[in-house]
Each structure stands twice: as C-alpha cells, then as structure tokens.
Amino acid sequence: MSTPLLEVDSLDAGYHGQRVLRDISFGVPDGGLITIIGPNGHGKTTLLRAVSGLIHPMAGEIRFEGKALGRSRVDQIVARGIVHIPQGDMIFSEMTVRDNLMMGAYLPVPYRRADANLKEVYALLPRLEEREGQIASTLSGGERRMLAVGRGMMTGGRILLIDEPSLGLAPIAIDTIYGLIQSLKEAGRTLLLVEENASRVADLADRIYLLDHGQFVWQGTASELDQHDEILETYLGA
C-alpha cells in the first residue's frame, strides 16, 4: 500500500500540559473515508484540532503528503490542503451566505478558482444558492451545517476533517448531510470524519477507529464492527 495522504504517528496532544490523546496512530489514504467514533469528551475534537494546527502535538508527528506538519501555523496548514470543518459550524454569523462561502476561497489558489468552486457547491447544495444573500445567522441548523461543509469545499482542500456533522440536527437534516458526505466520497474526496455514534457513518467508512479515554481501543471495518456488537455496547452503550 502506498503512503497514506495523512499520517498520524504516535501522537500525544492536549491542553495546558494535560494530555488528552495518548499514542494515537492512523492513516487516511487518498480518496478514503476514515471515521473516528467514541463517546464525547474522549478526545475526538482534540485530535482534529491537532491535525489542523489549532493545537500543537506534545509528542509524535503528523505528516501530510509525506511531509511533517511540525509547528506550522493554522493558515499554513490550510494552505497545504488540510481543511477542518469544526464542531458547531463556526460560520460567520453576521455575514451573508455568499460571503461565508467566499471566505472558504480566501487563500490565493482557491480564490482564483472561486467561481468554479462556487458553482460546484451550489450544484450540490442548491439551498445555499437560494439563500445566497441571506445573513448566515438566520439559517436553520441544517442549513448552517450545509454552509459549513460548503465553505470547507470552497477551500479546494485535499482532505476535509469533519467534526460531528450530525450533531444537534433533526433526522431529516442528518439525512441531507450524510447524502452530501456520500457524494463527496463518490467524487473522490478524502475525508476524516468524527462522530459520537457509528450508526450513520459505518457503511460509508473504509475504516473505523474507536477512541476511548484518549486512546484507540478498537479498529476495523464496518462489517467487523457488525460482528462485534459487544464493542459498541461497552464503549457507547448502544
């Protein structure tokens, strides 16, 4: 197997000297969809924050296209093609939908392709085109999530890190978001997805990692997960 696009190697990370993640290693192959599941408060978001450079690793290394990220600034990591769609959307609430999307195309390279990317996003998410001139804070929860994903797509990044895309959404909106994730996967995008619950992501994921108390306690494919109901029961109470 060739080198994965994103490699996390023996990573320790946390906040204010407190380790949240211990010895995390995994890889995301080009065009693959990797999912990390686990209960809340066990380090899933911390892991994504470490990859996107919002926090720096305490030990271990993160490599992208074979090159270590080191202590690069967040914007430099984005420029290399790692795009983090954070939990809770973090859309620019007082800006229009279009301005939000254009912020996704902020860096020079995507800025030159902004028109084409915008068409692509609108084709996939026609609701955003309808709401183009609307102030983002007036959108519904599902629309905000779509906007957050659309804004991430505008960056033209090589890999999208999506943090809890279904969090706090109504079932119908969750369907839409997962429909969107499926089309991203079919379009050959590389995705790293974090979810509390495996039920929605299992079938899409190439590989699933279970994160508990800051460590991977299990990994495998969706069908393997099906054969081990006790795993989900133990760690997620499902």
Add this chain to the structure above:
Amino acid sequence: METVVQILVSGLTLGAMYAASTIGLSLVWGAMGVLNMAHGALLTIGGYASYSAVLHVGLPWYLGLPAAMIVSFVVGLLIYHIIFRFMYRHPAFETNVIIATVGLAIFLEQVTLLIYGAYPFLQPFSIEEGFFVSGVFVRFQNVVILVLAVATMLLVAALLSRTRMGRAIRATALNREAAQLMGVNVGRVFAQVMGIAGVVAAISGVMLSSITTLAPTMGYDPMLKAFIICVIAGLGNVPGALIAAFILGLFEAVVQFAVGVRFGFPALLLLVIIALIWRPYGVFGRRQVRRV
C-alpha cells in the same frame, strides 16, 4: 437663521472629526476585541507629521495630509509588530493591550514634547478662505473636513464590505478561529487593521489641528470622544458609530451655544450615562456581538 447655520456648521464639523477619530478605534475593537489606548497618539503623530512634512521637509501644504497618512500607517504597523504581535495569542490579551498601549501613549506624547516642545504650532494643511451662508462666514476648511470625513467613512466601509482583505477582517472579527481555519493569517489581519487605523487617525489628527492648533496632548480629547461614541453606538459597530458621531457633534454644538462652551463635554457624558442605563450594549449595539 444665523444661529442655526452657525450651530449646523460647527456641529457637522465636530461630528465629522469625531467620526474620523472613531473609525480607527472602532475598527480595532471590532477586529481584535481590544481598546487601543494609543489611538490618540496616532492622531497626534499624524498632525505633527503633516506639520513637519511642510515646514521641515518643504513639501507643498496640500501634501501634508498624505505624508501624515503614510507616517501614521507606519506607526500603526509598528504598534502591531512591537506590541500586539506578542500578545494576541494570550488569553489576557484585552487587558494587556490596554496597559501596554497606555504606556505607549505616554511615551509617544513625551517624545513629541521633546521634539516639538509645547508650542501651539498651526497646522499648515488649512484653508483660511471661505464663503458666506446667510450672513455666516464658513471656512473652506470646514467643508474640506466634512468631505474628507465622509469620504474616509465610505472608503473604509467599501474596503470592509467589498474586498478580499475586508472580508477577512470581518470574518476574523466574527470568529477568529474559524477565520484561521479558512487560511486567514490572523496576525496579518491585525497588522492590516492597525495600518488602516493609523491612516484614518492621521486624517482626523490633521483635520483637528487645522481648526485648533497642534499640541502633544491633542489626541486625548478626540480619543475620549471616540470612546463615548463607541459606547453609545455599541463597540465595534462602525456604521452606528458614524451616525452617533454626527448626532453627538450637533448635540455638543447646541449645548455649547445654548448653555455655554464649557458645558458641552459634561453634557456628552450625561448623555452616555443615560444611554448606558437605557441600552447597556449601546444604542445601536447588540448583545455580545462584535462586528466591523
């Protein structure tokens, strides 16, 4: 009729100057969430830079303003690179910046005093001629001030709403972390904001000294008025600040005429207290929302 024209001219001129002093302060607050206490010093530096450009360098008087804009732009960038750059990642950024910039303001004031002394020089960027409006003499300078202030506001507004840089400034103001995740170098945005604040401060410094005189402490009063306007408008709200600036300018002119010049400022403070009791987040302000 003469009285009305007089109040209007003086009120609009005051309002225009207050507006110009407020833009920079409000922009810095909106984008970074900090009060730049050295904003007044940027004004003062602008005023003296124009004076020196004409008197010492020998430029024609009308190049005083562009020279001042360049100098204050550079000083604004320096404030970022010497102070803000090392502080903005720290959780106590907001308090630290207030303390650091108060110190810087005192330092810059003393440097100005050392170089120029306390002599009240006249601003060369000034037009003495004028015209009459129903028996009242209006200097062209007042018109220039009004036009410059309005043009500055429109330019800053266009910059914020229509350019890639302006969009990044607004995005950083709304959610710094999300802006970073879009690839925005927050440090560079802050530097840009300080540069713009410097340019705008220079404009208001030159305008202010053109109808009074230069003084090392000349920046304090407009900065205080800018605070008042920011508080009334809601901190970080640029359009609200502009409306508030003109209302307060006219209000002060009316009070100065009707009650007495020395009551103008106390009346403004009284208005602030009332406004804050009535609307704690500012008359046009919204709860916990920072924006530019």
